[in-house]
Amino acid sequence: MSASGHNGGSAEDRLIAKHFAPIARHPGALGLTDDAAFFAPPAGCELVLKADAVIGGVHFFPDDPPDLVARKALRVNLSDLAAKGADPAGFLLSLAIPREIDDPWLEAFARGLAEDAAHFACPLFGGDTDRSPGPIMVSIAAFGTVPAGRMVRRGGARPGDVVMVTGTIGDAVLGLRLRQAKAPPPGLEAAASEALIGRYLLPQPRNGLAAPLRAHAHASMDISDGLVGDLAKLCRTSGVSAEIAVERIPLSEPAQAFLRTEPALLRDMLTGGDDYEIAFTLPEERVAAMREAAAAAGMAVTAIGRVTEGSGPPRFVGADGKTLEFEKTSFSHF
Amino acid sequence: MSASGHNGGSAEDRLIAKHFAPIARHPGALGLTDDAAFFAPPAGCELVLKADAVIGGVHFFPDDPPDLVARKALRVNLSDLAAKGADPAGFLLSLAIPREIDDPWLEAFARGLAEDAAHFACPLFGGDTDRSPGPIMVSIAAFGTVPAGRMVRRGGARPGDVVMVTGTIGDAVLGLRLRQAKAPPPGLEAAASEALIGRYLLPQPRNGLAAPLRAHAHASMDISDGLVGDLAKLCRTSGVSAEIAVERIPLSEPAQAFLRTEPALLRDMLTGGDDYEIAFTLPEERVAAMREAAAAAGMAVTAIGRVTEGSGPPRFVGADGKTLEFEKTSFSHF
Numbered sequence: 001m002s003a004s005g006h007n008g009g010s011a012e013d014r015l016i017a018k019h020f021a022p023i024a025r026h027p028g029a030l031g032l033t034d035d036a037a038f039f040a041p042p043a044g045c046e047l048v049l050k051a052d053a054v055i056g057g058v059h060f061f062p063d064d065p066p067d068l069v070a071r072k073a074l075r076v077n078l079s080d081l082a083a084k085g086a087d088p089a090g091f092l093l094s095l096a097i098p099r100e101i102d103d104p105w106l107e108a109f110a111r112g113l114a115e116d117a118a119h120f121a122c123p124l125f126g127g128d129t130d131r132s133p134g135p136i137m138v139s140i141a142a143f144g145t146v147p148a149g150r151m152v153r154r155g156g157a158r159p160g161d162v163v164m165v166t167g168t169i170g171d172a173v174l175g176l177r178l179r180q181a182k183a184p185p186p187g188l189e190a191a192a193s194e195a196l197i198g199r200y201l202l203p204q205p206r207n208g209l210a211a212p213l214r215a216h217a218h219a220s221m222d223i224s225d226g227l228v229g230d231l232a233k234l235c236r237t238s239g240v241s242a243e244i245a246v247e248r249i250p251l252s253e254p255a256q257a258f259l260r261t262e263p264a265l266l267r268d269m270l271t272g273g274d275d276y277e278i279a280f281t282l283p284e285e286r287v288a289a290m291r292e293a294a295a296a297a298g299m300a301v302t303a304i305g306r307v308t309e310g311s312g313p314p315r316f317v318g319a320d321g322k323t324l325e326f327e328k329t330s331f332s333h334f
Numbered sequence: 335m336s337a338s339g340h341n342g343g344s345a346e347d348r349l350i351a352k353h354f355a356p357i358a359r360h361p362g363a364l365g366l367t368d369d370a371a372f373f374a375p376p377a378g379c380e381l382v383l384k385a386d387a388v389i390g391g392v393h394f395f396p397d398d399p400p401d402l403v404a405r406k407a408l409r410v411n412l413s414d415l416a417a418k419g420a421d422p423a424g425f426l427l428s429l430a431i432p433r434e435i436d437d438p439w440l441e442a443f444a445r446g447l448a449e450d451a452a453h454f455a456c457p458l459f460g461g462d463t464d465r466s467p468g469p470i471m472v473s474i475a476a477f478g479t480v481p482a483g484r485m486v487r488r489g490g491a492r493p494g495d496v497v498m499v500t501g502t503i504g505d506a507v508l509g510l511r512l513r514q515a516k517a518p519p520p521g522l523e524a525a526a527s528e529a530l531i532g533r534y535l536l537p538q539p540r541n542g543l544a545a546p547l548r549a550h551a552h553a554s555m556d557i558s559d560g561l562v563g564d565l566a567k568l569c570r571t572s573g574v575s576a577e578i579a580v581e582r583i584p585l586s587e588p589a590q591a592f593l594r595t596e597p598a599l600l601r602d603m604l605t606g607g608d609d610y611e612i613a614f615t616l617p618e619e620r621v622a623a624m625r626e627a628a629a630a631a632g633m634a635v636t637a638i639g640r641v642t643e644g645s646g647p648p649r650f651v652g653a654d655g656k657t658l659e660f661e662k663t664s665f666s667h668f
Contacts, residue, residue, distance in 0.1 A: 010563070028380075030487070033571050035555050036418045038485045040380035046362075047381070050370040051426035051461040051475055058464060084370045092385035094428070094473040127385040127475075130392060134468015139428040141385055141461075141475030151372045153364070221369050229344070237367050 012129055019110035023117050023124040026090055037125040039090060045145040048086035052076050053094075056135035060201075061179070066105045067112025068201050069138065074116050076224065077142035079205035079276040083222040085152040085214035086144030088120050088207060093127035094139040101136065120207055150214050152280070157219035157238035161281035161307040163314075164290065166206045166299055168252040169227050169277060170269025175200030177268075187261040192254035199252075203276035209301075212293035213280060220280035226271040228326050231279050232313040238281075242314035244305035246270075246324060270316065271326055281307050346463055353444035357451050357458040360424055371459035373424060379479040382420035386410050387428075390469035394535075395513070400439045401446025402535050403472065408450050410558065411476035413539035413610040417556040419486040419548035420478030422454050422541060427461035428473040435470065454541055484548050486614070491553035491572035495615035495641040497648075498624065500540045501634055502586040503561050503611060504603025509534025511602075521595040526588035533586075537610035543635075546627035547614060554614035560605040562660050565613050566647040572615075576648035578639035580604075580658060604650065605660055615641050 021032045028038040041047055054073045056062045074091065081088050093113075097106070117123050122142065175196035178184060184193035205222075213220050219238055223230045227249070235241050249270070251259065259265055282290060287303060294301040305314070316324040355366045362372040375381055388407045390396045408425065415422050427447075431440070451457050456476065509530040512518060518527040539556075547554050553572055557564045561583070569576050583604070585593065593599050616624060621637060628635040639648070650658040 010559075013567075030489075034418075034488045035414045036382050036384040036420070036485070038380050038382050038480070040482055041375065046372050046374035048370050048372050049424075049426060049459050049477075051428050051473070053428040053430060053462060053464060053473060055430055055464055055466050055468070057467055080369045084368075086370070090383075092383055092475045094385050094387040094475075096387060096389055096468075096471055125383050128387060130387060130389055132389050132468065132471070133391055134389070134466065134471070137430055137466070137468070137471055137473075139385070139387060139471075139473035139475075141426045141428075141473075143383075146372070148374055151370070154368045155364075225344075233347075 051141040053139035070112035073138035081144040088122035096132035171199035172274035173272025208297035241310035385475040387473035400443040404446035407472035415478040422456035430466035505533035506608035507606025542631035575644035
């Protein structure tokens with residue numbers, strides 16, 4: 001992505017200069033007037049690298065507000081940086097846009113991107129824009145920094161660790177269901193429905209917890225494909241299992257209200273994607289410090305179980321002592 | 335992009351473990367078993383960052399060989415790293431694939447990617463794969479390293495500098511034309527036609543020239559959107575103009591043969607995209623050293639003109655002393 005200045009250049013150059021150059025505030029981005037950007041990590045730090053794309057009609061609805069599409073595309077990457085204990089440093093953007101996308105759409109998209117880039121201190125470093133015969137596709141490659149060797153891995157969980165999650169679980173899958181429905185289900189207030197849809201449209205990445213996770217967590221990953229499946233991945237990579245108390249899994253008020261109207265939704269909430277909370281494990285003696293750090297960051301963390309010896313998927317145990325079985329453990333595009 | 339090992343996980347995990355994990359040879363990629371990767375630049379170095387995507391039906395034909403699609407997608411990014419004087423370090427991949435793409439296609443795609451990742455010492459660090467209702471889209475974010483502060487910019491050209499280009503100019507646009515034609519034009523041998531098509535299908539990024547460009551060039555950029563337009567960008571960003579001797583622009587034997595059958599093609603060759611050669615400027619006294627370094631790397635560099643004072647686009651002067659006028663100076667998707 002490069003713009004050639006305001007005194008000439010192609011339509012693509014002008015598009016970039018108008019909409020995206022203002023988001024490229026790092027000196028290394030050279031105002032998007034070059035073919036690449038440069039970045040030096042702070043002394044003693046290394047980079048954490050992540051790329052994730054969102055596609056219209058797959059990860060969002062083509063008529064979702066463009067500013068939210070942009071923010072979601074960035075936030076799904078920021079969420080991974082948070083889970084890895086990395087502080088956001090910047091991102092690259094590849095944008096494929098259908099012909100029917102017009103300037104007001106791009107303006108709103110760029111506005112949303114600019115807001116989040118500023119809020120999360122994660123400026124644009126470059127990328128490219130193309131017209132595409134297909135749906136909108138927003139590919140973002142984000143990079144963050146950690147003190148050398150301190151990226152929090154998926155594979156570090158140890159038997160005896162406490163399993164914790166941030167925020168509340170299952171809101172986004174309920175929000176998606178409500179977004180697809182013509183009207184909220186009977187018994188669910190409009191405000192609750194809107195809150196859940198909001199959780200689907202706009203993830204809240206937990207970047208405020210990056211430093212505490214680095215300090216305290218043995219293993220961590222963000223829950224983008226559902227708690228059950230993602231925790232299974234964490235356990236598998238760590239060579240452990242876990243036991244989770246289902247009644248301790250934190251649910252939001254709106255989710256609880258929806259659940260009362262349709263109790264069978266619980267399984268969807270535990271296996272559905274798009275939560276963008278973080279699941280992590282840490283030794284018992286670090287739990288208090290972690291809670292304190294989370295409270296200081298204005299975020300909730302909740303202990304939901306224990307890491308155990310073994311190699312099977314985590315057991316999700318209900319209040320009745322019975323283990324829940326899941327047919328489909330996580331979201332997959334394939 | 336993460337695979338959870340071979341004993342479970344989703345179809346996406348298995349696809350990644352099978353096709354892409356073998357390309358992720360850097361320790362920081364963690365075999366694609368984590369949610370992100372880490373990378374520490376060598377001491378005294380900083381990162382150069384670039385993202386560029388290719389889309390089926392836009393940048394390549396849907397029936398192009400999948401290994402070449404993969405290699406082209408990586409190489410268009412490697413070309414930018416080369417022009418900036420950066421040594422490749424790794425890349426992230428976001429792959430959107432239509433339902434009809436099958437396992438043999440992916441296998442060939444991954445094979446091509448693996449070959450180039452090894453050849454250019456640029457391993458895969460992560461990314462994601464999605465099924466898409468649209469065309470294939472291959473988004474790559476590549477990163478390289480340069481000694482701190484030594485990225486070769488677009489904006490450094492100075493009046494009096496010699497303008498040089500690598501390789502030969504205009505082959506790819508001729509290759510594209512031949513790729514679209516049903517049969518080679520009369521008077522052009524099949525071997526020449528194939529050579530030009532090959533130049534369109536598979537760029538030859540000049541990564542062997544990264545160190546000499548760092549050592550000698552004042553300004554540099556890769557020619558992805560046509561020599562005329564890209565050189566205009568370089569001049570504009572540098573606040574200079576240039577005078578180019580058209581007859582000194584290096585043309586390949588096959589391109590010369592094609593040109594003899596249709597002399598009007600010259601304009602297309604000078605303004606057409608996809609060459610992925612490098613245009614750069616350097617002081618006269620560095621030209622000999624640059625030529626020597628290029629010869630040592632087995633690559634051609636040719637002086638084609640001079641940087642001049644002023645702010646207009648470069649003048650392309652023919653053997654008859656007349657300045658060529660171009661209606662459309664470079665390729666643009668918009």
